[in-house]
Amino acid sequence: MLIFSISALLCLVISSIFGFVEMSVQGQERQVSLLDTSSRLAQNNDWILATISLLVLIVIPSMFAALLAYLAFSLKMRWANLRSIKLLNAIAFIGFWNMCEIYFLGILVSMVKIASLANVSFGIAFYAYAFFIVFLFAAYMHFDRYQLSLLIKKNISERQHKVASHELA
């Protein structure tokens, strides 16, 4: 889970920096990045749609990957505590609102819609976003709330046992 979530975060950073899709019509060229989806909507004064796009395409998936990475890291380092239980709930809630794979399908549908009108080519960011979805999905496959809460409980009881044996010694 740790490796997959860190890889997902890296891919998201790459997809936010580079060009996403390039389109050319009758000599005019235009390149868009991942952030352009919401910034263009904001420029059109569609503030609510811009906010929804920003939240469900970038903010929520990145928070989701970052929290998964933090949880996996804290379990690996045996730092997990009672607050990790709240983190489990937060991840489950955020995961419910994550829509990056639906956005990806939306891009593919858009490509088909404008394929007859313009030449379209994919940039590095497009492939990075595809890998981001794959890695995030792989990390989420390991997110089993029941098993993870058992691991957190094991972490806590091990630490308590250690403290108790120290006090006895």
Added chain:
Amino acid sequence: MNSPKLISCKHCLTVQSNESPQCDFCELPVRHHSDNNGALQRAWSFLFTAFLLYFPANFLPIMRTTQLGSTTDSTIIGGVILLWSHHSYLIAGIIFVASIFVPFAKFVALFSLCFAQSRILELSAKQKSLIYRATEFVGRWSMVDVFVVAFLTSLVQMGELMTITPGPAALAFAGMVIFTMLTANSLDPRLFWNSSHE
């Protein structure tokens, strides 16, 4: 034989006696089913809001295309018909299922669940759970058409040559999907089993 009354903590999933107000393990408050009476009212209000948004989402234009000075409005159904006429059967099928069939089926499912919980419709706990899980799973996929419009708006900005802007239905459609997701989220699936025991 009297079985002990047990409850699962919603936070850490520890199963324990339902008499304690706090979880034995995580010390967070244990939420009993009876504490969740507001869930059904919340679900009804979200569902009605979503249902009101269903009409502008389907009948108003979702996308405005300006090409060489002339503006064309397209609705969701119009988009599906256009894709079908261009022989893009797969994409037309995806849009039809995600934007027309799924939202309609979701409304039928959510109304059945809310009616069943309000004791107007008779459904078994197993049926309710199955409907709930299916609704929760497919709920987000209707957003695909909103993302198509959002992406095309950012990409197709070629001045006089061709420009795409979102129509009023895009916001209504996004609102409808979000409110149906909130409806599913506010229904407590544990209540399905409660009402069946009664």
